[in-house]
Amino acid sequence: MSDPSRRTMLKGAGATLGAAAFARAVAPITEWTNDLSVEGFLQKHYKELTVEDMSAVLARIERETEEQYGAKVSVEDVRPTPGVQFAYALNLSVCIGCRRCAKACHEENNHDRATNNSYIRVLEMTNGSLNLEHGTVTYDHAVPAPGKFYMPVQCHQCDNAPCVRVCPVEATWKESDGIVVVDYDWCIGCRYCEAACPYHARRFNWSKPEIPADEINPDQAYLSNRIRPQGVMEKCTFCLHRTRRGKLPACLEACPTGARVFGNLADPDSEIRWVLENKRVFVLKEDLGTQPRFFYFFDE
Amino acid sequence: MSTPSSEQEVHEHGVTEAVISYPQFLWKALGVATDGNALFYVWMTALTAVWLVGINAFAHQIVQGQGLTAMTDHVSWGMYIGNFTFAVGLAAGAVMMVIPAYLYHDEDMHDVVIVGEILAIAAVAVALAFVNVDIGRIDRLWHIIPFIGRFNFPVSMLTWDIIVLPGYFLINLHVVGYLLYMRFLGRKPNPKWYIPVVLLSIVWAVSIHTVTAFLYSGLGGRPFWNSAILAPRFVVSAFVSGPAFIVLALQIVRRFSDFYVGHKPIVTLINILRITAVVNLFLVGAEVFTEFYTGGSHVAAAEYLYFGLHGKNALVPWIWTAVVCNVVAAGIFLTVDPRKNLWIIDVACVMTLFGLWVEKGLGLIVPGFVPSTLHEVVEYLPNALEWKISLGIWALGLIIFTLGLKIAVAVFTGTMHVDAAHDAGEV
Structure with a gap:
């Protein structure tokens, strides 16, 4: 059996190297998280959104469209008319x-x-x-x-x-x-x-x-x-x-x-x-x- | 002096000991998992390297989308879902050790059944990882959690899979964890804490592959999958791939560790393979007959798979290699004496694992989409990114399997056990 402290040191070095390689491998993710917002992540299902929730969501989408596409748009929640098929x-x-x-x-x-x-x-x-x-x-x-x-x-x-x-x-x-x-x-x-x-x-x-x-x-x-x-x-x-x-x-x-x-x-x-x-x-x-x-x- | 109250005390002492020794178990398991000979380090470093390549490819895919893969709106599932299906089979197939060990009280199998249970854990982890790399919005995974998101149960078959797969994972994790921990403490496992769960795991194993088959077979718009025989085929082919993998794994454990693996469990598994490999061929044959004898537009997907359609034939070499592998392997299982020529059987195991990987992977998923529902023939073969991510996931599975085995072997051979100091208060 080799010297335990040497072994521990080598293990430590291996773990550090591994962690560094991992950090490097997942680095592209940072680019993705730039596009994510907390409100977007936590947003509820369409049917669970209140009227206030929805107007905030629509405002966010309009804002993001302007930021990402450079276009001023109007996004509305257009609901079905009762009795129409x-x-x-x-x-x-x-x-x-x-x-x-x-x-x-x-x-x-x-x-x-x-x-x-x-x-x-x-x-x-x-x-x-x-x-x-x-x-x-x-x-x-x-x-x-x-x-x-x-x-x-x-x-x-x-x-x-x-x-x-x-x-x-x-x-x-x-x-x-x-x-x-x-x-x-x-x-x-x-x-x-x-x-x-x-x-x-x-x-x-x-x-x-x-x-x-x-x-x-x-x-x-x-x-x-x-x-x-x-x-x-x-x-x-x-x-x-x-x-x-x-x-x-x-x-x-x-x-x-x-x-x-x-x-x-x-x-x-x-x-x-x-x-x-x-x-x-x-x-x-x-x-x-x-x-x-x-x-x-x-x-x- | 055995009054009820002192029994109670002993019991409580046991429970206390079990609770306070658990961090020590985890700590020692971590030590065992990171310690070994040169070969172990080479193996683990190689697997970690492949896994990291996969992680990196996955990170790119998350940022730029599944557009980086070879999938299209015509073939919208490919390599990932194919591997997912095969991995579910591998996990379910592990039950072929559990049934002899616990239902037929095969003592030799009982001694090594832990290998199958660890395989189940690793294979389910692989299956779940493949689903995660396939979905477009990993950040919205919480939408699928029952009670927190919106869970379309029982109507969507996918929600059934979300219940049975993590369920199977937890069931096997419990059995393996409990047995190892009791051994670690030097105690006899209490049957009431694991036997009911083991029996549940047998039923559950069949359920995971049945539910996964129903995912596909329930779709009326995809004639290639819309077959009642798909679930039986899945289950039977699982009982080929699982034992074939374990036959190889047991020999590796025997060769590279002090864990005793007798010849009998291996022979039992090969006897199982003799039947399941042939039944699998029979079921595939029944499917192929129905498709081709009936003809019409229903056969188009099978025709594409086996012979090519309108000059497009990307899967033809794959499926015929698979057919040859499965047929030759079945022949070997039936004719070769495992006590004399085990190595030939090992070759057959590798062949049938490859054959089933094609048959239940690309060979099952892709023809579901070719021709498309509007009868367009758009082909698909995985690209480099999909290979990287897939190999990375399989490397992760092998890491889990290796470490699980390593800890199990250390516990079973007695090199990993609880410190004696804790026994001071024992009566």
Whole structure:
């Protein structure tokens, strides 16, 4: 056995070296903690925030957006209107696959510019089959191409939403008007909802979104298009910051063919009700029992 | 003079002693854990170095986000969740020592069962670490704590995992800690303090892997996972990977320590492997048959995994290597006599550990996402950062396993025990 004091000394030296190496290894964390605030860390779940809490949170988000992105924005907590049940329908007979809806979504919802993210993916399908296996999203030619039809897919705001069910922390839920939302400040980023969604409707913020200040849409809501933090989930909200104020979704306004119909299911005179009652309507993957609020239909 | 009151006094004395000696136990355990021969220092330094590389990569990932990994919105789980699944299996598989030792009263197994329980602790720690590096907001981990955050129980299967995994960790920590501490004090363990917990650990072991399978199999939008056979497959493959790892670990303990490891427990574990390795192949075969004979769009993911889809075939070499490993290993378990050619069985253990790591890791997780729910084929293979973080976590697991074994061996061989001075007041 070697001299115990020498051994202790060597152990001490080893421990010191190890601690120094550890400190060095975790050093990048300091950069991250700069971006974290105590209020942000302690912030409660959306449904537990009082009116005063919420106004403080909104003020903090506006301040942080100005600091980090250099843009003056207004973030509001826009609540659902009682008695309203939103639904969306899309006319596959007239959609030409121009992807202007996807582009409008990208701009309206303050998506990361580098990834060209959007909540809408447009599938080019071959006539004669509704099988998604025969579709492609990477088409790169003049549209509409002969023998093809086009099927934009976005969040179906399911009444029986698998994404809501699987969330371990209740960071995503269905609002009274049918819109499925995410509390970006509560989500832990486990991406279980992304695995559960059958429609590829959810997106993860793999990095901090980057948008030039002059391209930021300043008209923002807490549950929809405010710039999302890194490491959390996001999804289509039927543009609730617009639709809950009586406007139409950005994707609908951008559509050049009028393929999109949006409205209140609870209103018997609405166009959406007329479509559902008079057209040959179907939903995607009906067999999964998700009960979408997003419908497809054909004219002829 | 054995009146009830003096018995009470003896009992109280015992409890007092147990409480005041505990810091000494921890202190001596720390001494044992940091003391050894040159080989021990080399091994621990190497593991620490790998772990530090992983920690550093993780620190970068926290700052810049999971965008540094190869994951995308198409394949949104990858290397981390694959390793998580495999590690849960390893932890559950340790119960294959506990069952013979405690339910069948196999005395030889009983002498070494502590190795399996320490493996369970280390493997659950690894599994939990993999979840932690996968989530996007580690700072919000408190949101998931029952009563403090918002716990979506029982609807979200993930909340079940949050209960069963730390639960399994604590159960095994209690059993190992109690047995070692009693040995340290030179006392006979009181069965009522650990036998019920051991029995609970058997049921719990099956539950951790069942719940983990339900995480995936409950998703209707992912046909590759949406299979009732997934949970049985998980449990059976756990009973392959656990014993295979322990067969190797027992021989290492035998070789590098004074702890007595007989031949019988190793043979018992190999006998278990003979059955579980074959049943695992059978279950995989049943799954593959159902997929390919049925055909249609349901088979697309399996086709991608085994043969490639639309010219994309990143997983094909991995899965076929795994298939060959698992089949050859099963053949070896069935035919080779462990008393004559143990080394061949060791090779088979390594092969099947690799095979199952692929089968339940990338081979299980990635095809769940390829093709995507809109039938896009976007591939995924882990990048350097994911390898660094993953190897770092496995190094951490081996550190825990090594130190646990080292302390256990010191206690069991009597080199670590309570100081005699405390016995002065003993009657």
